[in-house]
Amino acid sequence: MNEQQHVGEIRDAVRAICASYGEDYWRELDKTGGYPTEFVKEITKSGFLGCLIPETYGGAGLGLEEACAVLEEISRSGGHPGAAHAQMYVMGSVLRHGTEAQKQHYLPAIASGELRLQSFGVTEPTTGTDTTSLKTSAKRVGDKYLINGQKVWISRVQHSDLMVLLARTKPIEERSSKTDGLSCFIVDLRDAEKRGLTIKPIDAMINHHACELFFDDFEVPAENLLGEEHKGFRVIMDGMNAERILIGAECIGDARYFIDKAVAYANERVVFGRPIGQNQGVSFPIATCYAQTEAAALMVDKAARLFDAGVPCGAEANMAKMLGADASWKAGDTCLQTHGGFGMSREYHIERKLRETRLYQIAPISTNLILSHISEHVLGMPRSF
Ligand SMILES: Cc1cc2nc3c(=O)[nH]c(=O)nc-3n(C[C@H](O)[C@H](O)[C@H](O)COP(=O)(O)OP(=O)(O)OC[C@H]3O[C@@H](n4cnc5c(N)ncnc54)[C@H](O)[C@@H]3O)c2cc1C
Numbered sequence: 001m002n003e004q005q006h007v008g009e010i011r012d013a014v015r016a017i018c019a020s021y022g023e024d025y026w027r028e029l030d031k032t033g034g035y036p037t038e039f040v041k042e043i044t045k046s047g048f049l050g051c052l053i054p055e056t057y058g059g060a061g062l063g064l065e066e067a068c069a070v071l072e073e074i075s076r077s078g079g080h081p082g083a084a085h086a087q088m089y090v091m092g093s094v095l096r097h098g099t100e101a102q103k104q105h106y107l108p109a110i111a112s113g114e115l116r117l118q119s120f121g122v123t124e125p126t127t128g129t130d131t132t133s134l135k136t137s138a139k140r141v142g143d144k145y146l147i148n149g150q151k152v153w154i155s156r157v158q159h160s161d162l163m164v165l166l167a168r169t170k171p172i173e174e175r176s177s178k179t180d181g182l183s184c185f186i187v188d189l190r191d192a193e194k195r196g197l198t199i200k201p202i203d204a205m206i207n208h209h210a211c212e213l214f215f216d217d218f219e220v221p222a223e224n225l226l227g228e229e230h231k232g233f234r235v236i237m238d239g240m241n242a243e244r245i246l247i248g249a250e251c252i253g254d255a256r257y258f259i260d261k262a263v264a265y266a267n268e269r270v271v272f273g274r275p276i277g278q279n280q281g282v283s284f285p286i287a288t289c290y291a292q293t294e295a296a297a298l299m300v301d302k303a304a305r306l307f308d309a310g311v312p313c314g315a316e317a318n319m320a321k322m323l324g325a326d327a328s329w330k331a332g333d334t335c336l337q338t339h340g341g342f343g344m345s346r347e348y349h350i351e352r353k354l355r356e357t358r359l360y361q362i363a364p365i366s367t368n369l370i371l372s373h374i375s376e377h378v379l380g381m382p383r384s385f
Pocket residue numbers: 119120121122123124127128129130152153154155156204206208210359362363364365366367368369372384385
């Protein structure tokens with residue numbers, strides 16, 4: 001079997017699972033703020049959510065290219081991979097920086113679905129994108145760390161057993177560089193609310209289960225330090241390229257979903273005695289979206305291949321995320337426009353998918369910050385912050 005056939009088989013298998021979780025399933029969850037527990041169970045049991053976990057730790061041992069195909073197909077089916085995608089890239093931090101004991105302890109349980117590692121705690125209300133200024137502190141006391149501080153927009157905390165948390169272990173005045181003095185921890189979220197963590201769900205535009213977190217002398221065993229103390233930014237950074245490429249793939253799935261829907265409707269809806277798609281004012285915007293999506297998909301593929309080959313791919317990962325997010329946002333807007341007033345009806349699912357894909361202009365990194373990375377690190381223009 002060649003590589004394309006292999007990825008094709010993965011796509012078919014994911015599509016078959018998604019077929020049992022139609023758009024009405026996702027619309028109902030969106031309406032009620034529910035979590036897709038059954039879907040996440042099935043996609044985990046089938047091995048797709050743990051596809052990046054090596055076989056030695058109970059996973060499928062596949063690469064990012066295959067993982068991208070999984071998320072793209074979930075998006076393309078009308079589903080919302082945001083409910084589960086973090087497990088793919090957060091797990092990478094444990095895999096690359098965890099001790100052998102941590103890997104043995106967590107990875108097989110994550111692969112089997114016994115434990116969910118769906119949460120990633122970085123963003124803070126007062127520092128936002130300026131991650132290296134974050135304030136949540138982790139103070140070593142004997143064989144544990146005491147965590148104090150606040151996080152915001154942390155997704156899926158109430159639906160996850162574990163979270164990778166980034167906190168400050170050295171006062172900001174004592175750091176030797178911007179990234180020095182931050183450390184990562186594997187936090188057990190089970191019963192955490194009885195141990196000094198307050199969780200407040202945020203009423204948001206999309207069903208992403210994002211919460212505010214307040215840590216009050218919250219204890220984490222010292223053995224849960226992930227990677228070296230004070231060098232946690234590196235642990236997080238390593239997972240970020242994977243995250244951006246995977247989100248890019250999700251956006252390609254969204255864009256293809258919107259284009260499929262727009263084309264079907266443009267062919268079927270008759271106004272003035274002819275299908276609306278016969279008007280080039282309707283068909284050309286859809287064709288433009290198609291061309292832009294295919295171009296963005298090439299960048300996602302390129303970035304995933306570089307990542308899988310272990311080649312530095314920061315620029316490509318950022319561009320994959322930005323171009324994917326732009327393609328899906330434009331395709332969503334065009335799809336809604338093609339549907340006229342019906343595009344606004346929840347029954348057509350477009351407005352929900354459009355809200356969901358809008359997130360990717362902002363998170364996990366905003367378009368401005370990607371442009372800033374390209375300006376400085378690729379094109380050599382002056383640093384702006
Ligand atoms: C639904 C949702 C889920 C999320 N899930 C998680 C999660 O699970 N874990 C987590 O850690 N975080 C999560 N986030 C947070 C997300 O990563 C941040 O919202 C994002 O990184 C932007 O940070 P901010 O909101 O503080 O914006 P800010 O940093 O306040 O920025 C506001 C705006 O100003 C722009 N801006 C800021 N500085 C500059 C500059 N120097 N140059 C140009 N433009 C600039 C930004 O591009 C942005 O548009 C989530 C957010 C949302 C909305």
